[in-house]
Amino acid sequence: MKESRHFYSSLGLLLLLNILIKPVWIFGIDRQVQNVVGLSVYGTYFSLLNFSIVFSFLLDWGFTGFFNRQLAAQPEAFHAIVGKLIYLKLLFILLYVVVVILAGWLTGVDHWIILIAVIIIQSLTSLFVFLRGIITAKQWFRTDAWLSILDKGLMILICSGFFLWPALTGSMTINSFLWIQVLCSAVAVLAAAVLVFMKEGLFTTPSPVINRSILRQALPFALIVLLMSAHYRLDGFMLERMHSDGARQAGIYAAAYRLLDAGNMIGYLTASFLLPFVARHQNNGPVTGAVVNNSRHLLLVFSIAVSVTVFFLADFIQSILYHSADPYVSTVLQWCLPALIGYSLVQVYGTVMTATGNIGSFCVIVLASLVVNVILNILLIPSLGAKGCCIAAVISHGLCGITSMLFTTQKSGLGLNLRSLLIYTFIAAVLAAYFYAGKRAELNEWLLLAGSIAVEIALLMAAGLFSIRKWKLYLQQNQ
Numbered sequence: 001m002k003e004s005r006h007f008y009s010s011l012g013l014l015l016l017l018n019i020l021i022k023p024v025w026i027f028g029i030d031r032q033v034q035n036v037v038g039l040s041v042y043g044t045y046f047s048l049l050n051f052s053i054v055f056s057f058l059l060d061w062g063f064t065g066f067f068n069r070q071l072a073a074q075p076e077a078f079h080a081i082v083g084k085l086i087y088l089k090l091l092f093i094l095l096y097v098v099v100v101i102l103a104g105w106l107t108g109v110d111h112w113i114i115l116i117a118v119i120i121i122q123s124l125t126s127l128f129v130f131l132r133g134i135i136t137a138k139q140w141f142r143t144d145a146w147l148s149i150l151d152k153g154l155m156i157l158i159c160s161g162f163f164l165w166p167a168l169t170g171s172m173t174i175n176s177f178l179w180i181q182v183l184c185s186a187v188a189v190l191a192a193a194v195l196v197f198m199k200e201g202l203f204t205t206p207s208p209v210i211n212r213s214i215l216r217q218a219l220p221f222a223l224i225v226l227l228m229s230a231h232y233r234l235d236g237f238m239l240e241r242m243h244s245d246g247a248r249q250a251g252i253y254a255a256a257y258r259l260l261d262a263g264n265m266i267g268y269l270t271a272s273f274l275l276p277f278v279a280r281h282q283n284n285g286p287v288t289g290a291v292v293n294n295s296r297h298l299l300l301v302f303s304i305a306v307s308v309t310v311f312f313l314a315d316f317i318q319s320i321l322y323h324s325a326d327p328y329v330s331t332v333l334q335w336c337l338p339a340l341i342g343y344s345l346v347q348v349y350g351t352v353m354t355a356t357g358n359i360g361s362f363c364v365i366v367l368a369s370l371v372v373n374v375i376l377n378i379l380l381i382p383s384l385g386a387k388g389c390c391i392a393a394v395i396s397h398g399l400c401g402i403t404s405m406l407f408t409t410q411k412s413g414l415g416l417n418l419r420s421l422l423i424y425t426f427i428a429a430v431l432a433a434y435f436y437a438g439k440r441a442e443l444n445e446w447l448l449l450a451g452s453i454a455v456e457i458a459l460l461m462a463a464g465l466f467s468i469r470k471w472k473l474y475l476q477q478n479q
Helices: 002-037 039-054 063-073 075-106 112-137 141-147 150-164 174-201 212-242 246-281 285-322 327-336 339-355 359-384 386-412 419-440 445-462 468-478
Strands: none
Touching: 002 039, 002 150, 002 174, 002 246, 002 285, 039 075, 039 112, 039 174, 039 212, 039 246, 075 112, 112 141, 112 174, 141 174, 150 174, 212 246, 212 359, 212 386, 246 285, 246 327, 246 339, 246 386, 285 327, 285 339, 285 419, 285 445, 327 386, 339 359, 339 386, 359 386, 419 445
8 A cells, every 4th residue: 555655646746747847848948949940940840850750669669668567577687687678779779860860861851950959859868768667667756757857847947048038148049949958858868877777776787688579579569659650740741841831831830739739748648547547457347448438538528628719719829829910820720739639539549459459450540540641641731731731630630539449449348428429519519609609709818718617617527527436436446
């Protein structure tokens, strides 16, 4: 029981710290950088960042999570295992650097300084996550909670100086932004490495001995990382490459994608709870089904509310975040956020498929969705630009989420509860009517936002889609 309380208190600290820091990073720093450097410059960075993330599976191949479980199960084998992991990780980083540079050369990348900086950042970030995986395997949960915000916390402190005292620091440029990221990532890696190799006298050296059977077991996880990364990120690079004004269009898309990415944080955190729960209780259909449905209700209602809100208040949101009045930017915002609905379904049912051992089928679904996404982007980007990327994302992620949901309900026997579909539609209609009436009455946008939250909570509780009692049951079952 003591270990359980330690785990949940540490998990609570992790969530609290990230909820406090990550939004500040996304909207206070990253957004402000885009406003300072401009759409075209930031669009180029966004394109190359997405390009590097597509290949990020080469940095890990699914081994961080795989070996995290192995280290946790065999703490006495720490010294024997970690040396092999470090050797393997260094090889992965070298492979990643070579492949991304070669791919950049083949695709005609011009901004090599940005690409090199992004490669370094991705490599350091992957190494940081790897070291944090070792730390959690050693059960140093509170240490990991503080480490999880170290790099972004440093970025907030340093970049704030550029925005608050530009006369002293100089104006923020995309290059200075990138090299500050490199510095902060390197500091975070160094801090994690010191903890891993010095705490309690632990130290090890790289070892070239690799277990091939373990490599084969981890490969399906690498494949899903590759497919998901490509599905989520390839469109930004395609947009910059294929459109006649690609850099600016990519910047516009990045502005909308930032909100989409922030909204998906709740889905990511929910999935991190759902995976171990379903893996442990997959043979208990009623309990698992209740938690899965509860998670779907929570994420879908949130996604619907965000989509409807942005549809009606896109001009207001754009003016607040980006100080712009461009109607096209508002249109891109309106088309981009509905993709969050598909994201949410994938977070729930893709997680269930992974937890129940259906990762091969999940790979097939994501691959088919990726093909649809690429084809649609090829057809739509030349004429519609960023809006075309949004349309492709809404369709392909929606298909991925719906297909995953249908597969899971048929394969595992989890109830779909079609009644909830009518309730989702009703909630969307009520929220749309609320915003329409509020806009017609010319109410203050901040009051509209505050009221919409109250309306959503009331609808959620009245429909019985979310029950605190069910989440208490989930926590009790996990203890």
